[in-house]
Amino acid sequence: MAEDKESAENENILAIHRKITAAFEPFDYESKNTVDVREIGTIMYSLDCFPTQADIREFIAEVEENSSGTVHLDRFMPAMTKVLLENKFPPIPRSKIFQAFKVLDKEQKGFVEPEELTKFMMEEGEPFTQEEMDEMLTAHTNRKENVIYYDKLINKLTADAPK
Amino acid sequence: MAVLHRRLLGRGVETRMLRKGKQQKIMGCTMGKSRIQPNKCDRVSISVPAIRAALLIQRWYRQYVARLEMRRRCTWNIFQSIEYAGEQDQIKLYHFFGFLMDHFTPASSERNLISHIFRENEVCHDADWERYFCYKDIEVPDSYCGPHLTFPMTFCGVSKLMEAFKLKQQQLHARYVLQILGETWRLLRILPNINHVSVCHTKEITICGTLKRLFLGSSTDVLFYCLRDLHGQLEDLLLIFYKNGLPSCEKPYIFNGDFVDRGKNSLEILLILFGFLLVYPNEVHLNRGNHEDHIVNLRYGFTKEVLGKYRVHGKKILKLLQKIFSWLPLATVINQKVLVVHGGISDSTDLDMVARIDRHRYVSVLRPPKVIRPTLNGNKAGSGRNEDASGPAEGRRRVRSLTNTSVPGQRNNIPRRSLHNLPTSGAQLNCSVEDELKKRRRLAGFDQTYREMKTLDSDSDPEFGEPTETQGHEWKQIVDLLWSDPTPQNGCFSNEVRGGGCYWGPDVTEEVLGKHNLQLLIRSHECKQDGYEFCHNRRVLTIFSASNYYEVGSNRGAYIRMGHDLVPHFIQYQASRTCRELTLRQSVGWTERSALRALRQQLFVHKSDLIGAFQEFDPNNTGVISLRHWATATERVLKLGLPWRVLRPQLINRAQHGMVDYQQWIRELSITEPKPEVSSLKTSSTRCSLCSHHYLKHEKVISNSWQVSDTSIMETMYKNHSNLETIFRIIDTDHSGLISFEEFRQTWKLLSSHLKMEISDKAVTDLAQSMDFNKDGSIDINEFMEAFRLVDLSTHA
Numbered sequence: 001m002a003e004d005k006e007s008a009e010n011e012n013i014l015a016i017h018r019k020i021t022a023a024f025e026p027f028d029y030e031s032k033n034t035v036d037v038r039e040i041g042t043i044m045y046s047l048d049c050f051p052t053q054a055d056i057r058e059f060i061a062e063v064e065e066n067s068s069g070t071v072h073l074d075r076f077m078p079a080m081t082k083v084l085l086e087n088k089f090p091p092i093p094r095s096k097i098f099q100a101f102k103v104l105d106k107e108q109k110g111f112v113e114p115e116e117l118t119k120f121m122m123e124e125g126e127p128f129t130q131e132e133m134d135e136m137l138t139a140h141t142n143r144k145e146n147v148i149y150y151d152k153l154i155n156k157l158t159a160d161a162p163k
Numbered sequence: 164m165a166v167l168h169r170r171l172l173g174r175g176v177e178t179r180m181l182r183k184g185k186q187q188k189i190m191g192c193t194m195g196k197s198r199i200q201p202n203k204c205d206r207v208s209i210s211v212p213a214i215r216a217a218l219l220i221q222r223w224y225r226q227y228v229a230r231l232e233m234r235r236r237c238t239w240n241i242f243q244s245i246e247y248a249g250e251q252d253q254i255k256l257y258h259f260f261g262f263l264m265d266h267f268t269p270a271s272s273e274r275n276l277i278s279h280i281f282r283e284n285e286v287c288h289d290a291d292w293e294r295y296f297c298y299k300d301i302e303v304p305d306s307y308c309g310p311h312l313t314f315p316m317t318f319c320g321v322s323k324l325m326e327a328f329k330l331k332q333q334q335l336h337a338r339y340v341l342q343i344l345g346e347t348w349r350l351l352r353i354l355p356n357i358n359h360v361s362v363c364h365t366k367e368i369t370i371c372g373t374l375k376r377l378f379l380g381s382s383t384d385v386l387f388y389c390l391r392d393l394h395g396q397l398e399d400l401l402l403i404f405y406k407n408g409l410p411s412c413e414k415p416y417i418f419n420g421d422f423v424d425r426g427k428n429s430l431e432i433l434l435i436l437f438g439f440l441l442v443y444p445n446e447v448h449l450n451r452g453n454h455e456d457h458i459v460n461l462r463y464g465f466t467k468e469v470l471g472k473y474r475v476h477g478k479k480i481l482k483l484l485q486k487i488f489s490w491l492p493l494a495t496v497i498n499q500k501v502l503v504v505h506g507g508i509s510d511s512t513d514l515d516m517v518a519r520i521d522r523h524r525y526v527s528v529l530r531p532p533k534v535i536r537p538t539l540n541g542n543k544a545g546s547g548r549n550e551d552a553s554g555p556a557e558g559r560r561r562v563r564s565l566t567n568t569s570v571p572g573q574r575n576n577i578p579r580r581s582l583h584n585l586p587t588s589g590a591q592l593n594c595s596v597e598d599e600l601k602k603r604r605r606l607a608g609f610d611q612t613y614r615e616m617k618t619l620d621s622d623s624d625p626e627f628g629e630p631t632e633t634q635g636h637e638w639k640q641i642v643d644l645l646w647s648d649p650t651p652q653n654g655c656f657s658n659e660v661r662g663g664g665c666y667w668g669p670d671v672t673e674e675v676l677g678k679h680n681l682q683l684l685i686r687s688h689e690c691k692q693d694g695y696e697f698c699h700n701r702r703v704l705t706i707f708s709a710s711n712y713y714e715v716g717s718n719r720g721a722y723i724r725m726g727h728d729l730v731p732h733f734i735q736y737q738a739s740r741t742c743r744e745l746t747l748r749q750s751v752g753w754t755e756r757s758a759l760r761a762l763r764q765q766l767f768v769h770k771s772d773l774i775g776a777f778q779e780f781d782p783n784n785t786g787v788i789s790l791r792h793w794a795t796a797t798e799r800v801l802k803l804g805l806p807w808r809v810l811r812p813q814l815i816n817r818a819q820h821g822m823v824d825y826q827q828w829i830r831e832l833s834i835t836e837p838k839p840e841v842s843s844l845k846t847s848s849t850r851c852s853l854c855s856h857h858y859l860k861h862e863k864v865i866s867n868s869w870q871v872s873d874t875s876i877m878e879t880m881y882k883n884h885s886n887l888e889t890i891f892r893i894i895d896t897d898h899s900g901l902i903s904f905e906e907f908r909q910t911w912k913l914l915s916s917h918l919k920m921e922i923s924d925k926a927v928t929d930l931a932q933s934m935d936f937n938k939d940g941s942i943d944i945n946e947f948m949e950a951f952r953l954v955d956l957s958t959h960a
Contacts, residue, residue, distance in 0.1 A: 018791070022808040026236065030651050045229035046809075052222050092223050100216035125217030136224060157227050 013081065020080050023047050024073055033073040037064050040071060047080070049089040053126040059083070094158050101150040111147040235751045237809055239692065241758040242713035244803035245765065246377055247660045249885060253462050254662030256886050257529045259917040260893075289352075296348075296483050298341035301476070309333040314342060318411075321438035328431045329401055335434060337476035344483045347437040350444060351490035356522050357514060358448050358495040362727055366415060369407055370503060370723040370731075372687035372695075372706035373421040374400055374432055375454055375463075377713055396709055397428040398738040399720050400435065403708065406734060407722065410439045410447050417495050419687045419706065420452020420505030420645070424463035430472065433484075451491035452505040452687070453645040453663070457481065458527040462889045467945070470898050478898040489523040493644055496681070501729055503685045507647035507703070508675050509665040510655035512640065520637045528642050529663070648689055649703050669699040676702060683729065694721025694735045710737040714757040759813055763832050765801060766814075768881040770829050772800045777825040787822040790815070879922065883914060884948070890914060891944045901941040907931050 023046050027035040035043070040063075041056045051059065063075040083089065104112050104120055114137050121128040121136070128136070140153050303311070310323040310333065327333040335343075362368045376396040410416045418436055423429035440447045453459065460466045469484070470477040494504040494517065502514075646664025650656075653668035676684060684703045690712045696705045710720035721735045766773065776796035780788045788796070793815070794807035807814075815823055816831065880887060890910050895902055902910070908927055915922040 018808075022806065026233075026240075026806050026809070041225075042229045042232060045226045046233045050222055050226050052218060053225075092219060096219060097223055100219040103212055103216035120213075120217055121221065124214050125221050128221065132225075132228070135228070157223070 013085075016081055016084050017077065019047065020077055020084070021073070024076060028073075034065075034070045035076075037069050037071055040076075044080070044083075044089070047084065048091065049083065050091055051089040055089060094154060097154050097158075098151065101154070105150070110151065111142075111145075111149045113147050114141055117148060231751050233809070234755055235692075237806060238751065238755045238758040239713075239717070240805055241762050241803075241810075242377075242717065243690070244805055245761055246713070248803060249462075251660065251662040252886060253459065253889065254529060256889060256917060257458060261530050292486070293345075296341055296345055296479060298338045298345065301336075301338040301341070303336050303338050307336050309335055310339075312339045312342065314346065316343070316346065316438055316441035318442050321435065321442055324431075324435055324438055325401070325404075328397060328428070328435070334472055335431075337473050337480070340430075340434065340473070340480055341476065341483065343434055343437055343441070344480065344487060346441050348483060348487050348490065350441060351487060351492075352523075354490075354492050355518065356493050356520055357518050358492050359499070360415065360417070360448060360495055360497050362415070362498055362725065362729075364727045366413060367724050367726045368415045368417060368497060369403075370417045370419060370685060370706060370725065371400075371403060372419050372708040372720075372722070373452065373690075373712075374418070374709050375421045375424045375429065376426040376709055376711075377690075396426040397431055399709055399736075400432055402720075402736050402738050403722055406736065407724070410443055412443065412446055415443075415446040415448070417448045417497075417503055418450065419503055419685070420450045420491075421454045421687060422449075422452065423465045424454045424460060425465075427468065429465050429468055437487075448495045449491055450495055450503060450505050451488065451493055451645060453528065455488040455491055456527050456529065457485045457488065458529050461892045462885055466892055466898075470900055471945075474900075481898065485526055486523070489526040493517060493520075493522060493641060497725070498727075498729060500681055501683045501685060501725070502676075502679070502681050504644050505686060506643070506645045506664055506688045507649060507667060507686045508671065508684065509639075509643035509647055509667055510671045510674065511636075512643055512675050514679050516637065517640050517644070520640065522641070525638060525641050528638075528645055646688075649686075649698050649705075651698070669702070672699040672702050683731075685723065685731070690718055691721075692718045694719040695723070695733050704731060714754040716751075717754045755813075759810075762805075762810075763814070765803070766797070766829075767832050768878065768884075769800050770832075771878055773797065774825065774829065776800050781825075786826060787824050790818055790821050790823060793823055793825065879914075879918070879920065883918065886917070887914060888944070888948050891948075895944065900944050902944060903941045904931055907942065 023043050024033075024035060027039045027043060037060055040060050041051070041053075044051055044056065044059070059079065060071070063071050063079050065072055065075070101112065102108065104116060118133055118137070122130075122133055137148075140156075141148055309331075310320075310327040312320045312323070312335075324335065327335070360368065374396055408414050416439070422432050422436060426432075436447075436449060440449060454463065454465075457466070466481060469481055473480055494502060494514075496502055496514075643664050646658060646661060648658060648661070648664070648666055649672070650666040650668055652666075653670040655665050655667045655671050658664045658666050672684065676682065682702075685706060686703065687706055687708075689705055689707065690709070691705055691707045694707055694710070697703065698705070704723075706721060706723055707718070708720045708722055710718060712718055712720075716737075719735045719737045721733050724732045724734065773796065776799050777788055777793070778784075780792040780796060790808075790811060794811065797807050798805070811818075815828060817823070817827075887910070890913055891902055894906050894910055908924075908931060911922055911927040
């Protein structure tokens, strides 16, 4: 029984390793098993993790090859495996996002205005850059009414979410 | 660390990293998942729940954006792989013809079918050609309501052209076309191989890259017709002129090659560019691109476009264009410091040699001039000799490229793809060439005996009668300039993926630029998401001016403005009149669907091979294999170097416990073989209900149906769609668009020889007989090819 459990665990780890390798590869342009440190965030996201910027920075600090700006798979693999096994940065439940938007929408109108959202996103938390903000607004603002219906937004983005 | 391209980074990440210094550090608000960073918090007035909420939303949204970026990148890879695989195929086919030319006796009928494309310089003087191309006898009827041109060409004339093409969708009369082309030809003949341009204090020069389209996306969406058929790539050129101003004495331009192929307006673009060239010969500079090549045009649609538009004079126009292309300059140098060339360089690039070449001798760059007599005794005599693929066909990536690698094929790391090593042993090579010969002869049904040391026959070009090693070197110079791509790795290797030119590294850039005292290399040739991209420590700049290259929304186009200081400034744009404004990422969904469709088509046409590969992993015939094996097998067959694991969720609907029923999966690819009916196309002008632009709608009018007994021949047809069409067009020497029954049979013989497949005579005869040959015993190439275009059912879902 214990053996079965162990082999199941091993299988699990092997599967995780494969997953990590597959996520790493597309960024390894010179086929040297290294990626640029600036891609680490994207790789983590693509593995269905939801770290904050601070989380990403911390992770990078652990795995970067002494400020060379690159990360080697040898260091990335164990660190990332740990993250996945511990489920360190799990997806955010829909309800929580909804709550978050409700905090913005004090009057409970059901929508937020672009200016409100901009102020919030670009001044609080881990602020958006102008580019990120512009993109979010362009993509999701209701043309006619010039507001953002956040329940629609949430539905749309979570429909796209990893299963 | 190698400079990384901006487009490769999740944009947000890069700018965030750069703004690190300015970022506020907020603590303790990450749901307890990370260490609290002890920084001063000067925002005590904002409530903690609000900060938490902001963080949550930011985190969540960034993840979404990153995933979109991944998808976009994947989509990009798909398009690019298929594009380059197509180029490789083309070169492979051309190699094969070269092989035929070299190794079979003159009398063989197959060889005669294709020998004319190698007749590169007919023994004619320019004066004779002038007579042939003369437009004077061509009458312009009163019913013609297109633009009338007077010569010498004036700015008014070009404006008239632009107006006619853009607004009125008119076609220029053949007489005027020949006139413009004739004048252009005369002008180009006096230009040097390398144009030297100076930009003084008061002026800025504009540099544009590739203008042709590719459109692998095969959507039949109404909106696509709108954007694609109507506006095509002419839109980009006109957009550039609109934003930047028209060429003039004060506004010099360089156009860096690849003006034609695949759109519906390649000829119009050429006419406009040539028009400006004639009016401002000192300010407008055109560089040759790899698509300014009649052999490439056979495959990529330009030939078809011209013949379709000019039924009577098309052949002449094409011939004149052939000459014009060969006379296009190879490069431009600005202020002796900036080199502008279409493809790139190699470690052997020598601009002094390039300046001395007789560039017009290299009508098509796909094939080296015949340098030495072919020998089979294990002696590779001379560096220019190019041999066909050695060994049995191993799929695209083992094909020998056009270039002769000075470095033996030992490379292991090709950017982003895993290529295999080339066989390097000379002895190996020669054994297999010998075997190859025998096999091919047998397959193609040739019954002549092979003469070992045959001399050059009368069919070949007398100009190349006394071959020299220099010609081989010269040819390589040109190929490298037109086909090469930069790579992050040092060194210089043959470009196996495209099949021509080199991959060159940052060290080669330094060396070549240093040798010639240059500071920057500007090139095109590769599509870039943002329209431009630096590499090699900002010493190489790629500029790409065709927006929506692969598909609507795939990328922006860009052009460069450069002043006396030689610092490039970029202007980006996207020619797309979508009804809603979409950010590049939003259109990911659209382009992605298109890419996946193109990919599914590739999967479909290889289904026999795929099933074979799957079955290797399924020795017990259970009908299922693991997803991992699916990925391995698929890559083995398709060899596109794509991340199959990542693509898997979009290609496989049903996978239980990590296993997939492969037979069912193939069936469910939702591609249908079109009804094998030969039909005619009815073209009508309709209005798009969405944005009320006019577009051309093509409807198939089914006139006949026919049965095919042998289904394997069908699959061959799908798989080799482009090759088949290329061969047809080569055979169709009078450019009538029609081929006879006999020519049809010969085409198949050639194709089967090239593919090293047995295609039974009976199958071909059956196929031919069941088709609707016209009363005079010929069939329309376009119709035939149209009947074999795959239709994706899921489009209509």
